[in-house]
Ligand SMILES: Nc1ncnc2c1ncn2[C@@H]1O[C@H](COP(=O)(O)OP(=O)(O)OP(=O)(O)O)[C@@H](O)[C@H]1O
């Protein structure tokens with residue numbers, strides 16, 4: 001299957017500042033890809049280049065089979081900017097009707113789109129009176145116009161409440177099931193984890209990791225942490241049996257690599273009655289993310 | 299095509315909400331009324347019908363007012379989108395930049411036409427009401443009307459170009475005011491000073507006519523005054539202007555809107571959101 005989006009060795013500099021360094025990514029139809037990275041990592045820059053809004057220095061880029069920013073590419077790509085803004089004097093309905101006309105669709109579909117993002121009630125109010133989350137929903141509504149083959153969403157859930165976020169990802173699931181590719185950026189690791197097929201991590205303009213969460217977990221090879229609480233009076237014996245443990249308060253802390261996990265667990269369970277409780281902590285999403293995403297000087 | 303009309307419709311709605319429509323119409327109507335009232339004292343001494351006299355004073359008014367209204371409507375057109383942050387999203391839509399600009403132009407030109415038609419219409423009705431001979435002046439009023447719309451189109455285009463170049467509303471506003479002062483007020487003063495210094499030499503005979511034709515506002519004034527000789531008595535700039543043929547000023551006022559729009563498109567293409 002031909003990819004909806006393909007970037008090869010894409011490089012972009014702002015003056016002396018390198019925003020993207022030789023980034024290569026492909027996104028297949030129906031795939032949901034999350035773009036993560038620290039502030040200033042180059043996420044928005046990458047998206048604007050994909051949309052043809054800003055030029056790039058070198059590399060190769062194909063969007064829906066066309067060059068970015070061409071009429072052909074624009075017909076198939078929907079965009080939600082980082083801070084979606086609209087003319088405050090227009091109502092949500094008028095704004096969406098306008099966007100529908102620009103895409104050659106019937107303006108009468110506007111109300112339906114607004115209802116899909118939960119703005120049916122406020123549709124005839126001016127956008128100037130909307131809350132941040134409501135403006136974000138207007139932005140989402142306009143990405144649903146037509147049948148885009150690629151949705152480029154820059155921090156789509158910023159400003160949305162938890163329930164709206166869930167609804168939003170359900171909306172995306174439906175679109176992806178219909179074959180649309182989705183590239184979204186986010187700072188919320190936990191929501192991205194369950195809702196996307198693949199994660200890309202940008203750091204200082206470099207693509208430092210790419211894969212499913214399980215892949216990233218494996219690649220990060222972060223240690224697993226055990227918290228062992230010995231029974232009353234058994235502390236000395238347990239410390240003797242587990243010399244590498246670090247004692248603090250009434251508990252001992254140990255860590256080991258993924259492949260050593262069962263061996264360590266066996267050693268602890270050999271202590272039998274002497275152990276009151278044991279707590280196993282796999283690396284958190286933040287740990288994995290932090291392993292890859294290192295800002296200069298961090 | 300739907301992309302252009304949709305943009306025009308939305309822009310018109312925004313202008314309506316921002317009171318731009320009401321303000322432009324009120325401004326033109328008010329000045330037309332004042333001129334009609336003031337014009338009544340001049341009748342008889344010149345020997346022209348009442349409407350022709352009013353048209354002459356409307357012409358010198360339109361030279362100032364129409365470019366001003368056009369610049370006020372257009373200076374924010376692109377800079378405003380940049381500042382609000384609405385431009386990046388707009389540019390990812392299938393509409394091309396010339397289409398977007400044409401949509402804005404249509405809306406703003408419609409408002410300007412409305413304002414001009416209402417303002418001049420009031421003046422015509424006021425003149426016809428008291429002077430039956432005023433019918434003779436209707437043709438020059440009609441000429442003034444469509445040439446005013448062309449003048450407006452020129453300054454709308456110039457306004458868009460300024461807006462695209464400045465990228466900030468405040469900067470665009472300053473540039474627009476500066477340009478208005480320069481082209482409408484200082485330009486003529488400069489020419490006048492040069493003519494006095496030149497005292498009938500090369501400048502007066504060769505450079506001056508070309509300089510008048512090169513300025514859209516001067517060409518507009520020339521065309522309207524030259525086309526109706528009866529009113530030239532009421533005009534300020536005449537004399538040397540009489541030597542310029544009507545076709546030359548007509549060509550200038552027809553070409554300027556196209557040139558201004560082309561400049562606006564070129565400037566808009568340079569904007570990276
Ligand atoms: N117009 C510009 N001129 C100069 N430098 C820029 C410009 N836009 C972005 N940059 C720089 O490019 C780098 C990447 O910025 P970008 O906006 O892509 O980051 P981001 O990953 O989207 O960050 P955030 O999470 O804060 O949205 C930053 O160092 C930024 O300062």
Ligand SMILES: [Mg+2]
Nearest residue numbers: 043044045082
């Ligand atoms: Mg960003």
